[in-house]
Amino acid sequence: MTQKNTDAEKLWFSGNEALALGAFEASVQVASGYPGTPSTEILENLSTYKSVYSEWAPNEKVALEVAIGASFAGVRALSTMKHVGLNVAADPLFTASYTGVRGGLVIVVADDPSMYSSQNEQDSRNYAYAAKLPMLEPADPSEAKDFLKLAYRLSEQFDTPVLLRSCTRVAHVKGVVTRGEIEKPTLTPGLEKNPAKLVMLPAHARGRRIAIGERQRNLAEFGETLAENRLEMGDRKKGFIAAGTSYLYAKEAFPEASFLKIGMVNPLPEKLIRDFASQVDTLYIIEDLDPFIEMRVKAMGIACHGKDLIPAIGELSASVVRKAITGEAGTAAFAPVDLPPRPPNMCAGCPHRGLFYNLNRLKVFVSGDIGCYTLGALPPLSAMDTCVCMGASIGIAHGMAKALGAEGLGKAVAVIGDSTFIHSGINSLINTVYNKSYSTVIILDNRITGMTGQQPNPASGSTIMGEPANAIDFPELCRAIGVKHVRTVNPHDIEATYAVLQEEIERDEPSVVITRFPCVLTPAEKKRPKISFTSITEKCTGCTMCLRLGCPAINWVPLSPEEAKGMGKKEKQKGYALINETTCIGCGQCLSLCKFEAISCGEGK
């Protein structure tokens, strides 16, 4: 059953906006995810469609379980995450492959080749193979929407969760998208007992394993005639097999060549591949990251070029593909010029800055985690020594404590953001207490999920839909876990924070310090009237203490000896610090560092 959508206007949509529209048009009823670049805006946009229930879950495992539950109850369900999030959700993923679905179930996973905003560069296609699930891979926003709707049809037709692989250059690329038909749900929501299919006891699971084998064969057969696995025959000297954005890059580089564009990357259409390979002189497999298609084509006994030419590291582009195959660079490009770098930085007035200034001062080993505060690793703060994955900081600090024993006391701390703590830090804190560690855990509570763009989390007091919600009381939670020493500080207060940290780090028992101050980018903080600080230039001795904060609102103005003399300063003073009053929000951190009273509280703005 379909309903004609009358609004046929052309939309200029990002891949993430297109996926949200696709979910709406597919009549998805329940969507759950965890923010992660480049996947975040799918749910943010979907939450604006009032007919769909959307939520931020504490982590990706919970999000997928919610979607599985909704599917079991007979509605179409969506779960969204970035590539590393799928690692967290892998446990339910592998068994949902066994149970299959009632309402269509799709997991959108967004990879990040070149790691624009990620800690690793993994290829999610491997999950499709390992979990024995079909995976679709769109190339641009328009396909993203169409493939998502196709994924729901496949999910229900073949009784399987379906993976849809996005990436940075689909998620954050904008292109023309047209509205399509809204598909009416075919199932009536409700609960149906079916233990042989839904209760994965070993005896039941063995039966389901056989059903999966049959499903895989059926899907492979289906893929042979699927319109999204498309032949584009041109000049037959070169033939390219590619999916997703890799297809776009190869097409751009070799518009005259022949192509087999793969829409469903798992399972692959073997007959179609054999047929295509037999029609071209030289076969090239173009894919970013792992040789996923190449290995399977080679296993079919078909000769082809792949990773012998195409880089396995970083995202591809038309020029990378062209150069790999012809050895020619295309347009001659200029070499880069050596310039001062412009790395990302914490915002002016960021509460994290005060904490990392103190951690640098305390010379402790900082077990870090994932968020804006990972920028605390960069100079001048230089106060983060490990960062592995979401929630890892607490377990790693505990492991260090157990390795070092009494020798390690007072030498290491864990830092973790509020959202990351809820994501997967709580379990580790339970372990720290249960197994009698002494490590100090610092929860950087800025009331929001910052890095991905201020999404509310279970400690923020609101939902993605904008409704008020319970806000976790961190001190109470930590006490309930068994932490006896829980302290809350304002990280803008440098000296008070230092004193508390010093005391807790030395303590031979688990302790938690909560640095609590809202992110400057939250709507409430943006609205709050600010008083910027001003420099009293005549009093500045150029001691550079305030510069150690690395605040973007403080600039160093260099002085020649003559200029210094002209300003009535000592000739040897090399410059002075100047606060940019349009950027400063008056957090006060620099004020407490200045021993020369060269900073004053300015006027309101």
Place this chain on the structure above:
Amino acid sequence: MNQGNIHFCGVGGQGILLASELTAHALLAAGFDAKKSEVHGMAQRGGSVEAHLRFGTTKVYSPLIEPGAVDIMLAFEMMEAVRYLPLLNAKSTVIVNTQKIAPPAVATGKMTYPDECLNELTSRAITVIPVDAFAIARKVGNLKAVNVALVGVLSRYLPMDEATWVEVIKKRLPAKILEVNLQAFQEGRKAGK
């Protein structure tokens, strides 16, 4: 101009993405296909920001501009124009806002802002159009109008007529700031050619 590659660059917070959006909508209104690529997340925090916008009378495949393939660059900050030199060629036109924003190493006195950095472009025969967009923004009375002033300059180098641009700006900007931005756009056009 049947196809083209426009590169937008500058520092996070300068309104680069809005400028690229207005340009994309003007191209679409004139009947071109287009694709635009942006980077979000970690890369966005006060760092160097860029957007690639490709357009054509036929379907645009890759969302990324290849090295050396930029036709027009709209740079919101001088050093950022030079940072993306590998995307330019001797026939590129670079519209550059003559504003300097100190990156952390300069702000903390560890490095100095390169003097005369635009010479890196002109010495390679690249056409450079310097614009004091900050002065235009000040003149029209809203310092945030820098981006639309620069779009005004850019409009001189693209095949859409003035009415198409004005229509897009009217449709895309909130009423509260529309008048001042239309002025900034006109002042930018005057500065353009």
